[in-house]
Each structure stands twice: as structure tokens, then as C-alpha cells.
Amino acid sequence: MVAQYRYDEIDQRIIEERARHYRDQTNRFIDGKLTEDQFRPLRLRNGLYVQRLAPMLRVAIPYGTLNSTQMRMLAHIARHYDKGYGHFSTRQNIQYNWPMLEEVPDILADLATVQMHAVQTSGDCIRNVTADHFSGVATDEIADARPYCELIRQWSTAHPEFDWLPRKFKIAVNGAAGVDRTAANVHDIGLDLVRLSDGGIGFDVKVGGGLGRTPVIGSLIRRALPEQHLLTYVEAILRVYNRYGRRDNKYKARIKILVRAMGPEVFAAKVDAEWAHLKDGPNTVPAAEIERIKSGFALPALEQLEDASSLLASQRFNDKAFDQWLTHNVHPNQRPGHATVTLSLKPTGVPPGDVTDRQMDAIADLAERYSAEEIRVSHEQNLVLPYVPQRDLHALWRALDEWNLATANVGTLNNIICCPGGDFCSLANAKSIPIAEALQRRFADLDELYDLGPIDLNISGCMNACGHHHVGHIGILGVDKKGEEFYQISIGGNAGSDAALGEILGPSFYSQDVPGVISRIIEVFVRLRQQDETFLAVVRRVGIAPFKEHVYADAA
């Protein structure tokens, strides 16, 4: 039994009917009964963008959790309907770059057979609710956030009132204590799970975070919201947004603009006033419903294992490459004798986050064999196997290495978050993938890379910031200057619980100069760091001036 929300007959019917309804809409469009303008919002709400080269379909992977059967279906779709690969996104979804518009209803029908869908992955509606990719296994976790993500997913699916919002709406739920691997601070709603004084579960609620043209860290508007009030309170936020969010200007329509215009205190008061009508009403979640959803996520009956650190110690002693992989790509697990493994989708020369159909099939097999059939997608565009016995790590590593999924660069500069960029996306100002590759080649020496410590380097091809450049320790933004591709560099951003937006260093650079600029930034860091200070710590201590000075030093 896989540890996931268990679909019943009603859940299944909902996604099947939705897929059939979209088929009808597609047929009406093809028959000329719907104009492009009329069809666009309908296809967006079923995941279909029209891009530079071809339509792009974004398939939902709710809170980044999927099983081997579902991964095999994603492989089938890549193979049968696309060009043999998919791209895992920063919101834990998968994107296909080459489907045919008229075949998308068939794709959705296939997905429904394994309880998957593309509902509301685009459009001005509530999107995929994301979670920590280590949910349920992290040693620093208060509780698994994913049942609450599922609760919100159901509530937001085809919501009668909130499917036509001023703009897209993104929610993240963080279940860890004092650390945040979900970037909740830059979401429209960010929920931090907390333990209440009575021992129950609650949420600190932040609103109005976001990236894009006007990056903002979210504002805390309510502390310790007990879990049974989660839906009524979120409903109150959405209603205030749906009523008062701007609709006159697409670039001023996110909730972050409304929160800033009203001020967080006034916004919170409006939410509370609305919530007063909803609190304790029918949308209050009974404990039985929370239990019902949680029961699906119950950890599988894993083997009771002893800690195998001494086995690993001897294995790593004899194999430097295994040692490096263990250090960077393997993480502690709540269960004794088990580990959590990140599959790096960032080998040099592959667009970050891209996986072939054959790799997907291999990953499905490996998950079945080593990880209770379960796989996670991380917002860093990697995959995770959450339940690997320590004694199997060496065998798993050998298998992953054969499939080019074991590059030992997680947590390093080369674990680049990178949007598809100008190669694929019609919104982009510049290409991003070639920049990522050039940087990975520049920093190919693993010993040097490891010496630099943890550095988040994020690349976005345009201001929409799908690559999360604002919250990268180093951020790179593609800009269009006089019709050419230039790149603006920022430093000091951070995506975690102490989130911060990066500061721009100065004028932008030609693409061929970017690796050199990053090298200079690294030179300053290495020169100024004290003992094992991280890059981010150094930037926070010395400010951007030393970096700026060296980067622009021999500017003509």
C-alpha cells in the first residue's frame, strides 16, 4: 500500500468528469465554437499553455508526491505524446513541452487512470499546493504537511467562487520546525505548521509573499490557527482577495499588491471580519475528515532496521565518489536504518530538472525496489526517494549513477534552479539553460565546489521569476537590453524561513561574461570568509560593496 491520499469513487469521478469536460471544450474550440480568447482561460485551467515553439502541458503532482505507477504513466506520456522527456518545475509539477493541443484530452484521460490530472495548474485560480519534499520523513519536522495540502487541494478544486481570481494564487505548507524548504515566505499564502499548547496542530499564516516584478516577503497575519479552522480562514482570505484585488492591471493583480496597498494590519482585519461569518460554520474541518485524509499518508510498513552508519562508514571509506554522494545527496530520515535520497536532475549538460522517459521508468523501478514505491518532487527541480534503507544506499547509488541521476551536487552551487527560459518560453527575455550549463562547467571540480559550501544559485529568464532568482544566494535574471540578451546578477537572497530578496550588484552583463562574473563573486567570498562561514553569511556580514567592487573592477 503506497503512502498517499487514497482516492475513493468520488475523487476518481471528479477527475474523470473534469477530463471529459475539457475534451468537450477542446472539441468546441477545434470546431470554431470558441474563440481563442474564450478558450484560453479554459485550457489554462487544465494546464495547457501555448509557448514559443509548441503548447506546454503542466501536469499536477499534488504536494510533490507520486508513486511508481504514476511515474510510469508520466514516462508513457513523455514517450507517446511528447519528445521523450519531461521537466520538473519549481512548484513540484511536471511540464511537457511538445504535446499537441488536440491530444491533450487523451493525455488527461490517461492520467486519470492513475489518479493524476492537470487541474488548475495554470490560470487565475488556486494552483498546486506545495509541501516540503521531505514531508513525513524529515527529522526536523513537526508533522507531515501533506494531508493539509490535500485538504486545501480538494477545497480549491473547481471552487465555484474562486476559480476566476484577479490573478494566479499559490499556497505552500511547511511542516518543519524553524526551517523552511517550501519557500512559503514568497507564496500568496504560506502556512507554517505549528504545535499548539494543547498538543494539537495549528498554522501560522503568512500572506502576500511573491516573486516576479515586485518581489515581496509575506506578512504574518495570524498565529497558531487551529487545524479545524484552516479552510474557513483560507476562504476568508480568498474572498477578500477576490473582492478587492485589482483587476485593472495584470501586473498589479496579485494578492501581494493588495496586502501592501491596505497594509498587513488592515488586510488582516478584513480577513478576520470575513472569517467571523465563517468560523465554526460547515467548512470547519471535523477531526474525522483530517484523520481520513491522514490515514492514506500513514507511513508504509517499513522494515524495522538498525542504524547502519558503520556499514556506510566502511563503504564510503573505500569509495570517494560514494562518499561524496552520501555527503551531499543523502539526508537523515525519521526511521532508524533508513535515509532520504535526492536524485540530482542537475548533471552538467542537461537542462536542470529534465528527465527522459527511460529515466522515469528506471526511477519508478528503483522506487519500487528501494523506497516503498514512493517518489517526491522538490521545488529545487530534483526528485527524492524518501524511504531508502541505509544498507541499500550503495546499490542504489550504483544504479542511479548509471542513469545519470547521482551527480553529487545537491546543496552546492551546481544544484542550479533554472527556468526553461528563452529556449522554450514565450515570456522569456533571455535564455537561461545555457547559462546554467556554462556555470556548471566552470565549477566542475567537485573538491572546489564542496569547499565553497552551500550556495543556492537561481536563474530566471525573465521578471516572472519562475527560477526564483530573487531568493537565490546568487540570482541571475535574463533581461532584454536593446534587443539583446543580458543578465542581471543579485546576491544575498534566501528562500528559507529567514527569507530575503537579493540585491542587484549593478549593470547587467553579456551572456559570455556571466561565468566570469560568478567566478569573481566566489573569489571575494573565499577571500573574506572566516573559517567555515557560508556564502550567505559572508554577504550578510560584509554587504554587497566588496562584491560589487571586484565584479566591476576593470570596467572600461
Add this chain to the structure above:
Amino acid sequence: MRMLRSSGEVELDGWQLVRSGDATVDALPSGNLLVPLALWRSTPTLAQTHHDRVGVWLQNSDEPESLTPDVLALPIIAVDFPAFNDGRGLSSGVLLRTRMGFTGDLRAIGAVQLDQLNYMCRCGFTSFALADDADADAMRSHLVVMSEYYQASATEPRPLFRRR
């Protein structure tokens, strides 16, 4: 002109929409009229002086909470949708039904398209004007597009988790 009820009937539309903000009391046509809220408010005797019935239409920025009992007692209130992807009026519908207890006919006017009908119905709207060239059968078949929904709505106060 015809209209479509959320229950599926297609009927002659008994209501004339008085669109303009500069409509004055003296220049109103005869017949049952849907007048702008501002006109209703500035002419307290309108219902008495107009020979036929009067209803009111709201802009989607008119707050349902501001409506007085005389408006809420009307046989019909309409909410204008300035663009089909502008969902603000959906909240108006929900609030009129659930918070303000409006029990009359709730009509969606303006940019009302086939694929928005099911949302509007679930937000409490009960009638839609049909353009002369509208395909009434197609519209009727789009009033309900799914057999089940997860969440509560103006027409079903219990979420699925209370009905499972």
C-alpha cells in the same frame, strides 16, 4: 429576449435592463425594469411611481453588505460581470444568498458565457439573459457540468466531507 433559469427552463425575459448611469427617472421605458442601484437609491419612490415592476442591478463593486431591506425584498437583483474572466461578481452572488439572505431571482448580466454558467449557478445565480443568437440548448447543458463537487457553495452549504 429570452432568459434561462438555473433550473433549465427557457422563458421569455420579463425584465428590461436599464444600462446607463445617466438614466433618469423621467426617461425610463415602460415595462419591468432592472435599474442601476444608484438610480434606485436616488429615487426612493421609484417602485411606487413606475407602472410596472422594478428590480435592481449591481456593479460588481457594489457591496452586498450595503444593501438595505428594500433592495433585498425585490423580486430580482442582477449582478454585472464586466468581463467573463472577472470573478468578483461570484462573491457578490455568494454574499447575497448566504449572508444577506436574498431569496429572489439572482441574475447574472454582462459577459456571461457558456463555461461560466456552472460557476454562477453554484454561487446562487438563478437566471441568465439569452442573446437573440444564443444557443439555448447548449447553455442549458452547461448549467451543470460535474456530478459532484468537493466544496460547499451557495447552493450546497455542506462540503463533501460532511456528505461522504
